[in-house]
Amino acid sequence: MNVTRGKIAARGLTNCCPNCGGRTLFKEGSLFETNKACTRCGLRIERDEGFFLGSMSLNYGVTILGFLLPVLLLYLGGAFSGKVAAILAIVGAVGFPILFYRSSRSWWLMNYYLFLPQHLPANKGETPAGEDENI
Numbered sequence: 001m002n003v004t005r006g007k008i009a010a011r012g013l014t015n016c017c018p019n020c021g022g023r024t025l026f027k028e029g030s031l032f033e034t035n036k037a038c039t040r041c042g043l044r045i046e047r048d049e050g051f052f053l054g055s056m057s058l059n060y061g062v063t064i065l066g067f068l069l070p071v072l073l074l075y076l077g078g079a080f081s082g083k084v085a086a087i088l089a090i091v092g093a094v095g096f097p098i099l100f101y102r103s104s105r106s107w108w109l110m111n112y113y114l115f116l117p118q119h120l121p122a123n124k125g126e127t128p129a130g131e132d133e134n135i
Contacts, residue, residue, distance in 0.1 A: 002122065002123050003018065003019065003117065003120050003122045003123055004117075005114055005117060007021075008110055008113045008114055008117060008120075009110060009114060011110070012106050012107055012109065012110020012111070012113075012114075013106075013107070013110070014106075015102055015103060015106040016106075017038040017040060017041060017043055017045075018043070018109060018110060018113045018120060019038065019041050019043040019120045019121055019122050020038060020040050020041035020043070020122070022038060022039070022040035022041065024038045024039045024040050025038075025045055025102075025105065025106055025109070026102060026105075031101075031102070032101060032102075034046060034052070034105060041121065041122075042121070043120070043121060045109065047112070052105055052108060054108050054111075055104040055105045055107070055108035055109075056104070058104045058107060058108055059097050059100055059101065059104035060097070062096075062100060062104065063092070063093065063096045063097050063100065066096075067092045067093075067096045068089055068092060068093060071085055071088045071089050071092060072085070072089075
């Protein structure tokens with residue numbers, strides 16, 4: 001079964017394995033520890049050492065554009081005082097990346113397979129164990 005780019009995107013946005021759709025990117029009971037491979041289909045998640053450095057950049061960019069820039073614009077527009085904006089910026093600069101961590105890892109993996117879908121085992125003709133065609 002071929003995994004389309006649409007499925008890869010949907011699975012990436014929901015923090016699922018791009019190959020089988022399992023919720024197996026992170027170790028069970030851990031908020032931050034990534035599995036080395038999908039426990040459902042065996043897809044190597046930790047591709048190479050340093051592979052997920054890009055997710056750190058993605059997380060940084062989303063934090064700046066999605067949180068800190070709006071706080072700055074609202075401050076400049078007069079919605080916040082300087083003190084409130086500073087507190088929001090500090091709390092957001094620490095808290096937002098922590099909350100967005102899992103998504104940034106998943107989105108980075110998703111982007112890799114969006115550009116190289118032929119690298120997925122499902123697209124090479126291999127049938128992973130437990131594959132769910134409905135995801």
